[in-house]
Amino acid sequence: MAEPSTPETPAAAAPQAVQAEAAPPELAKPKIKVKKHTQRACDEKDEKGKFCFGHLKRWYDYPKEIEALIGAKAEIYRCEFCRTLYKPDKSTSPHSYTLRY
Numbered sequence: 001m002a003e004p005s006t007p008e009t010p011a012a013a014a015p016q017a018v019q020a021e022a023a024p025p026e027l028a029k030p031k032i033k034v035k036k037h038t039q040r041a042c043d044e045k046d047e048k049g050k051f052c053f054g055h056l057k058r059w060y061d062y063p064k065e066i067e068a069l070i071g072a073k074a075e076i077y078r079c080e081f082c083r084t085l086y087k088p089d090k091s092t093s094p095h096s097y098t099l100r101y
Contacts, residue, residue, distance in 0.1 A: 031044070
C-alpha cells in the first residue's frame with residue numbers, strides 16, 4: 001500500500017518568495033555618452049550592429065542613482081528606446097535658463 005503524500009503547504013514556501021521579492025534587483029550602470037551639437041536621435045549600436053535611432057528626450061526627474069553619476073540638476077537626455085543617457089557638449093550653451101529678459 002502506498003503512503004499518502006503530504007501536500008506542500010503554501011505557507012512554508014511563502015517566506016522564501018517574500019525574501020526574493022524584498023531584495024531589490026541590481027540596476028545596471030547606464031551608458032553615458034556626449035551628445036553632438038545638433039544631435040536629436042540616438043547613435044548607439046545594438047549587438048547586431050544596427051543603430052537605435054531613438055529620439056533623445058530631455059530627462060528632468062531622474063532617480064537619485066543617476067543623480068549620483070551625473071550630478072545634481074544636470075541637463076541630461078535619454079533615448080526613448082535603449083535608455084542611453086546623453087550629456088550635452090561642453091562647447092555649446094546649455095538649454096536651461098537660456099531666455100532671460
